[in-house]
Amino acid sequence: MKLEIKDYCVRCGMCEDLYPEVFHLNVPEDRIDIKYDEIPPELEEKALGAIADCAVGAIFKK
């Protein structure tokens, strides 16, 4: 599974708070980093959680 984040993400960093294994709020670059190009199977559930939880629906499966 691959993830992408749409440009309208508001950089609230909630995905990092909830799923730090998958996301990182990169403050200097003002963007969210996804830690894996291909989400490892054991983290897929967390990735799906983030898709559901995101503040503006900016996280998508690629």
Next chain:
Amino acid sequence: MQNLKVDIVVMGSGGAGLTAAVTALDYGASVACFEKRPFQAGSVSNCAIGVTAVKNDPRYQAAAFNSIFNYTNYNGDPGVIKAWINNTWRILPFMDKVGAKYKLRAELPLEKVGKGEAGGFPPQTRIGDAYYMIGRGKGHGSAIVALQSRRYFEAHGGQFFVDTPIVDIFTEGGKVCGVLAKHNKTGEEYKVECKAVIVASGGFGNDREMIKKYIGHNYTDNNCSNGGDVLFNFFPTETMTGDGHKLCWKLGGAKGGMGINGHNLVPGPGIIGNTPWIAYDETRVMEEQPYFWVNKNGERFVDESQSSNHMAMGTSIARQPGKMGYIIYDDDTREYLETHGPDFEYFIFQAEHLHDIKGQFERLAKLGNEHAFMTDTLEELADKAGIDKEGLLKNVARYNYYCDQGRDGDFSKDPKFMRPVRKGPFYALRVFNAGYSTVGGIKVNGRMEVINDDGKPIPGLYSAGDCMVGELWGNPPVGGIGNYSHALGFGFTAADSACEYIGIKEEEL
């Protein structure tokens, strides 16, 4: 270089900017909105869970006006106060229009205007019905309002530029005639001819010089690592460098009252995450509690039951030596908190549980947090935390005496919050005044026209939101707040006035 021509340019896409942009567009203006960050929303990306709206009824509006004007000791600008209050009812139809959802949290009866619980702020500021914006997933609703506003704006012909700060505003014959914006990454320049500019660029929480010069505090980062005295950088605020202030002042705009949108906060790693509304750490909740607070001389300085009135706590902490305070508990209170639950819980910083306070203090120490202390004796606590020992022991004894008497002889605190400090281990958190952002700086009148020192408007120049909200509260702004309701109320007003100025809306008397 790209050349554009529009009626109105909006600087910033926070609550104020987007509301002004959408409103002006709907009056029929051509509008371009420039945003410095790579996305919309401004400060609300990090919060704004709720919004206040005063009913569109002269009785409610008058009561709200009287409460706020009186609260500012008649130092706030009456026109600005009215502009906010009398436009808040428009928030709900605005949300309907852009497709954002909200829910009534608490309706305020007329006789309660200016009284009662104000969710972290003084009772006099509780002047309208409280609404929640309904969020998506686990997020907050204002992020959705911003996204929907942007979508509405773009879908209706508004031109929206991200990553493209406005770097200059031009005038001709004293009237605003254009702006220059420059893309952060590509360096591409946009020269825009326009008739009016609405400056909605937020605060200057990331400009240390401005903070020192205009508010008199030393900026510090989240860890208090540079020994400053006001925390600013606990949420990303890089773009908040007072760009709009500087441009308005350059064009002759007067300086308005400036202050901090403040509250109490323990600094350092492990206290809060990126998103304040996600339960992150129990210590954040412990700093809400109304028990025993002292300054570094060991003296109490406030009725601690104000601890959920964040602004009051922030301001009173800032008055103490070293601009810091300490919250102290004993082990009985720890046990009480873990079994009974917290007495106060701020609706934004909720804890799911308080079940291991000792463990939390140990964890903070491991993370390198230098502001949380746990010791067996009060003497050790004073040494470790840097509190005057004699003062602390004396005042603990005095406070314990009051607790036993059931009467607070110093601050008349409600006896139910009088919990003695007797049984070790003892716990202390060092607490500072923290700024969400800054308040005010651009002087406007009740039409949101930027005015000069003589009170005369600079034709075509308007401002809305955190950058001018100091005018609500006087100079210096009495316990100033800049919030989402202000941003929206002023956003409507700025759009109304700009559209009247360019002749597409009739002026209202």
